[in-house]
Amino acid sequence: MTASGVASSEERGLESPPWGGFDPSRTHGRGVRDTWRSFATAARLGWQMEANWTDPVLFFIYSVAKPLSTTLIFIVMIDVVGGASTAEYKAFVVVGTALWSLVLSGIAGLAWSILDDRERYRMLKYIYVSPSDFIITLVGRGVARLAVGAMGALITLAVGVVALGVGFDPARVDWLLLAAVTVIGLVAIIAIGVVLAAICIQTRQESWSYPEAAAGALFLVSGAVFPLAVLPSPAQVVGWMTPLTWWIEGVRRAVFPAGISGIGGPESLFASYTGRPVPDSGEVVIALLATGAVVTLAAAVVFRISERRAKNRGLLDQTTGS
Amino acid sequence: MSSPFVYRPTDSPAAAATWTRRQAFATDLRAVWGRAYPRIRGMGREKSWIFFEILLPFLTTSAFVFVYRALNAPPQYIGFVVLGGAMTAFWLNVIWMMASQLYWEKSQGNLELYFAAPMDFMSVLFGMAIGGLVMSSVRAVVVLVVATTLYDVSFAVDQWLLLLAVFGLTLAALYGLGMILAALFLVWGREAFHLTQGLMEPVYFVSGLNFPVARLGIVGALAIGVMPLAVGLDAMRQLAFAGTDYPKGTPSPGVEALILVVMVAVSLLLARWILRRLEQVARREGRLSLRWQ
Amino acid sequence: MSAAIEAPALDVRDVRRVYRSKPNDIVALAGVDLEVAPGEFFGLLGPNGAGKTTLIKILTTLLLPSSGTARVFGFDVVDDTKRIRRIMNMVAGGEQSGYGILTVRESLWMFGQFYGLGTRDAWKRVDELIDATGLQEQRDQRVATLSTGQRQKMNFARGLLNDPWIFFLDEPTLGLDVAAARSVRELVVQWKAAVPGRTILLTTHYMAEADELCDRIAIVDHGRILAIGTPAELKHRVQTESIFRLELDRLDAGAEALSRLPGVVSASVAADDGDGHERQDVVVNVVLADDAALGGVVTALGRLGSQIRSLRKSEPTLEDVFVELVGRGFAEADTADGTNRANATNGANGSKPRLAAESGQSAEAATGAEEELV
Numbered sequence: 001m002t003a004s005g006v007a008s009s010e011e012r013g014l015e016s017p018p019w020g021g022f023d024p025s026r027t028h029g030r031g032v033r034d035t036w037r038s039f040a041t042a043a044r045l046g047w048q049m050e051a052n053w054t055d056p057v058l059f060f061i062y063s064v065a066k067p068l069s070t071t072l073i074f075i076v077m078i079d080v081v082g083g084a085s086t087a088e089y090k091a092f093v094v095v096g097t098a099l100w101s102l103v104l105s106g107i108a109g110l111a112w113s114i115l116d117d118r119e120r121y122r123m124l125k126y127i128y129v130s131p132s133d134f135i136i137t138l139v140g141r142g143v144a145r146l147a148v149g150a151m152g153a154l155i156t157l158a159v160g161v162v163a164l165g166v167g168f169d170p171a172r173v174d175w176l177l178l179a180a181v182t183v184i185g186l187v188a189i190i191a192i193g194v195v196l197a198a199i200c201i202q203t204r205q206e207s208w209s210y211p212e213a214a215a216g217a218l219f220l221v222s223g224a225v226f227p228l229a230v231l232p233s234p235a236q237v238v239g240w241m242t243p244l245t246w247w248i249e250g251v252r253r254a255v256f257p258a259g260i261s262g263i264g265g266p267e268s269l270f271a272s273y274t275g276r277p278v279p280d281s282g283e284v285v286i287a288l289l290a291t292g293a294v295v296t297l298a299a300a301v302v303f304r305i306s307e308r309r310a311k312n313r314g315l316l317d318q319t320t321g322s
Numbered sequence: 323m324s325s326p327f328v329y330r331p332t333d334s335p336a337a338a339a340t341w342t343r344r345q346a347f348a349t350d351l352r353a354v355w356g357r358a359y360p361r362i363r364g365m366g367r368e369k370s371w372i373f374f375e376i377l378l379p380f381l382t383t384s385a386f387v388f389v390y391r392a393l394n395a396p397p398q399y400i401g402f403v404v405l406g407g408a409m410t411a412f413w414l415n416v417i418w419m420m421a422s423q424l425y426w427e428k429s430q431g432n433l434e435l436y437f438a439a440p441m442d443f444m445s446v447l448f449g450m451a452i453g454g455l456v457m458s459s460v461r462a463v464v465v466l467v468v469a470t471t472l473y474d475v476s477f478a479v480d481q482w483l484l485l486l487a488v489f490g491l492t493l494a495a496l497y498g499l500g501m502i503l504a505a506l507f508l509v510w511g512r513e514a515f516h517l518t519q520g521l522m523e524p525v526y527f528v529s530g531l532n533f534p535v536a537r538l539g540i541v542g543a544l545a546i547g548v549m550p551l552a553v554g555l556d557a558m559r560q561l562a563f564a565g566t567d568y569p570k571g572t573p574s575p576g577v578e579a580l581i582l583v584v585m586v587a588v589s590l591l592l593a594r595w596i597l598r599r600l601e602q603v604a605r606r607e608g609r610l611s612l613r614w615q
Numbered sequence: 616m617s618a619a620i621e622a623p624a625l626d627v628r629d630v631r632r633v634y635r636s637k638p639n640d641i642v643a644l645a646g647v648d649l650e651v652a653p654g655e656f657f658g659l660l661g662p663n664g665a666g667k668t669t670l671i672k673i674l675t676t677l678l679l680p681s682s683g684t685a686r687v688f689g690f691d692v693v694d695d696t697k698r699i700r701r702i703m704n705m706v707a708g709g710e711q712s713g714y715g716i717l718t719v720r721e722s723l724w725m726f727g728q729f730y731g732l733g734t735r736d737a738w739k740r741v742d743e744l745i746d747a748t749g750l751q752e753q754r755d756q757r758v759a760t761l762s763t764g765q766r767q768k769m770n771f772a773r774g775l776l777n778d779p780w781i782f783f784l785d786e787p788t789l790g791l792d793v794a795a796a797r798s799v800r801e802l803v804v805q806w807k808a809a810v811p812g813r814t815i816l817l818t819t820h821y822m823a824e825a826d827e828l829c830d831r832i833a834i835v836d837h838g839r840i841l842a843i844g845t846p847a848e849l850k851h852r853v854q855t856e857s858i859f860r861l862e863l864d865r866l867d868a869g870a871e872a873l874s875r876l877p878g879v880v881s882a883s884v885a886a887d888d889g890d891g892h893e894r895q896d897v898v899v900n901v902v903l904a905d906d907a908a909l910g911g912v913v914t915a916l917g918r919l920g921s922q923i924r925s926l927r928k929s930e931p932t933l934e935d936v937f938v939e940l941v942g943r944g945f946a947e948a949d950t951a952d953g954t955n956r957a958n959a960t961n962g963a964n965g966s967k968p969r970l971a972a973e974s975g976q977s978a979e980a981a982t983g984a985e986e987e988l989v
Binding site: 077 | 364368370371374375377378379381382384385386388389390391392393394395396399414418426429430513516517519520521522523524526527531532533534537538569
Binding site for chain 3: 326327328329330331335336338339340341345348349352353355356357359360363364367368430431432434435436437438439440441602605606607608610
């Protein structure tokens with residue numbers, strides 16, 4: 001009830017006030033509640049779209065086949081060459097590829113939501129003009145695909161431990177480190193997804209393959225499937241600037257502490273720069289935080305620029321395609 | 323009659339409906355060019371593909387190169403990965419720009435217009451393939467040339483003609499397979515799209531994109547028998563790196579070329595048959611013009 | 616029209632179309648019989664979900680009938696698809712086909728290739744059609760940037776590329792504003808006038824459009840044809856007499872003076888227009904057995920000293936015809952169908968795509984009174 005005794009807009013629902021005029025309080029949002037509702041609705045929608053195209057068994061197989069195949073590709077590559085250190089390296093690769101499926105899902109989720117909604121369902125403009133924050137809605141949609149990727153990653157890791165010789169000791173897991181890098185890392189993944197989504201707003205329908213291409217490129221410099229020490233020094237520096245590199249290192253350090261480091265190692269730039277073989281946990285977290293913050297800030301800026309450009313050029317409701 | 327609405331007057335609908343074989347064939351050829359046109363034009367109008375379809379995939383191939391370097395693999399394995407990276411471009415073109423493209427076409431309402439037109443639907447698929455081939459070829463050449471230079475790959479080819487023939491046959495077989503997949507997309511919806519996504523890496527695995535497929539044992543043998551990419555890549559590797567220590571267990575390039583010939587013939591004939599059958603299924607079930615809105 | 620055309624443009628015999636769905640199958644067409652002569656402008660008029668689009672999709676070879684036969688100029692829609700596709704074209708309302716990245720000119724040229732036009736021929740034809748459809752200024756504009764009306768004109772130009780013998784128009788003015796809709800209708804009329812031997816099948820739920828354009832109309836509901844005839848014939852079913860509304864300066868002798876005239880069924884003075892305003896003139900509604908009796912009425916009014924300020928004929932609309940046939944209006948029909956479709960789809964398997972409304976779904980069980988009138 002307002003001060004003058006009239007029912008507030010919340011109490012009235014969608015009805016106009018008794019005097020028939022415009023009620024400005026209707027334009028006020030409800031802050032965090034609205035944000036949460038937008039996010040939750042978008043996440044639920046995203047999950048439905050991800051999962052309801054087939055039966056649960058086929059969906060499970062589909063979710064696991066991709067990351068498992070990627071892992072097997074590297075396992076065979078290692079087997080092909082053979083050698084003394086292959087067992088250790090296999091473990092390194094299994095962890096990296098499993099985590100990479102999460103990366104790919106996360107960054108593809110947002111970009112594909114843009115393309116889906118604009119080209120296939122023609123809903124992008126309606127989502128955009130709704131009171132929900134556009135980026136919150138996108139992130140919600142992307143989270144569903146991230147969840148599918150997480151499921152694939154966990155199963156791949158499990159297969160790695162059970163069947164591919166990855167050594168795992170639950171007693172040695174650093175849960176605090178794992179929690180910290182997981183949270184910061186997911187934010188960074190989503191931020192990279194936001195950047196790709198911003199790009200896809202500008203591009204045409206064929207940019208469906210762009211997230212995979214971007215993930216493939218990041219693959220090179222993030223120490224996922226080979227230690228950064230293999231790369232030339234400038235490329236290693238690029239790797240240091242990528243939050244994914246520190247995230248993967250942090251997860252490896254937390255869950256498989258005895259394994260090979262992606263950043264350190266005898267011939268790495270890190271070792272030659274710091275004099276230490278591998279970074280410690282604190283350094284990993286701080287570096288992840290710093291690079292993640294930079295990427296997140298950049299993502300916010302890039303997205304806003306892209307959004308403004310899209311509005312200027314009427315890209316939000318166009319259909320492209322060739 | 324001078325009205326702009328009049329084009330080529332015929333005496334009757336029966337006369338207009340009766341085309342010679344030459345007319346029909348010419349229409350199919352024109353349709354190929356017509357469908358390729360938007361792809362090729364689009365490349366010039368929206369250039370983000372240069373970064374995302376050329377540069378980034380090159381970096382992905384480089385990642386596999388560095389894996390072998392980390393493992394101190396023999397130098398020819400770098401070459402195997404580079405060749406695999408180049409051929410990936412064509413496979414991606416087939417699966418995304420041909421097969422699953424029909425899913426987009428259905429949503430946009432183009433699919434029903436294609437079927438309502440008098441051309442053979444295979445012309446549309448050929449057109450899509452050729453349109454995408456331009457981009458894929460650029461990608462393949464960049465990966466091959468730049469990676470070869472950067473990573474010091476040494477090729478040793480002594481049967482150039484056979485190598486080029488195998489390359490051509492591989493593409494033909496791949497695109498034939500693409501047509502079969504496209505036909506399946508006519509009757510599937512989101513299932514096909516998701517399955518395509520999900521099958522990318524398994525196909526890379528069984529095709530030996532990053533390692534000699536002989537290493538897969540029985541799985542590799544099966545792949546040689548059914549997957550154009552597997553047999554074509556294996557043959558090209560044997561020919562491009564002649565004289566090096568190539569893993570045993572796969573047929574010779576000549577035999578693999580013959581396998582490809584059979585694959586081309588079978589895939590094109592099968593594609594034609596499947597397209598016709600599935601068009602009937604799609605017409606029966608009303609799947610040619612499904613749209614969300 | 617050439618004497619060589621012997622087959623009807625459309626010959627539809629007992630065509631049924633059933634869509635498999637859970638929990639109940641959807642009967643979109645429940646046995647349709649129809650014959651359209653060459654050169655006719657034929658309309659299918661009915662509410663959403665009546666089956667109009669389903670029938671067009673069958674005739675344009677995109678959909679198979681579940682049973683029955685349909686022929687286009689003698690060619691069977693099931694077996695002679697290639698031949699039919701060479702002589703027909705189609706345009707639907709709300710069509711978003713084509714590729715946004717191409718210009719209007721390029722897009723039309725591309726479709727021209729699909730119909731076998733040589734490259735040079737195609738560019739020439741495209742330019743002519745662009746001029747004819749008033750898209751000169753949009754010629755080099757990308758398709759993605761066109762307005763709805765411009766897009767539809769482009770679609771119309773696309774439909775004419777191959778100079779079709781039969782042109783299927785599926786709600787071509789759907790979603791267009793008044794000016795754009797009028798523009799499209801004018802194009803249709805111009806084309807028909809330029810090539811009088813060609814046939815058009817138009818589906819619409821805009822009665823005025825059907826009334827204005829069509830030589831004959833079939834009224835469709837729930838997958839059945841309820842009535843076929845010219846617009847005048849259909850309206851005559853509802854109202855055999857002619858009703859005129861006259862505004863007079865005065866009528867001292869009263870309406871009874873007119874009632875006694877030959878050919879006048881009844882005459883009455885209208886109380887007011889319902890807006891509560893006091894009249895300065897007298898409004899008389901006169902029901903005549905035949906239009907010819909009007910002359911007598913006008914003469915009588917002159918003798919009675921009344922001056923006619925305005926005279927208007929009141930005609931039933933096609934919706935009146937529909938209501939007469941079905942017992943409810945188009946809007947009620949749409950609402951009822953929407954409810955029935957919602958009930959039919961609630962139990963459907965969500966993993967398969969749902970058929971769009973354009974496919975012409977209708978509830979399986981007929982609701983309301985239906986008359987076998989055709």
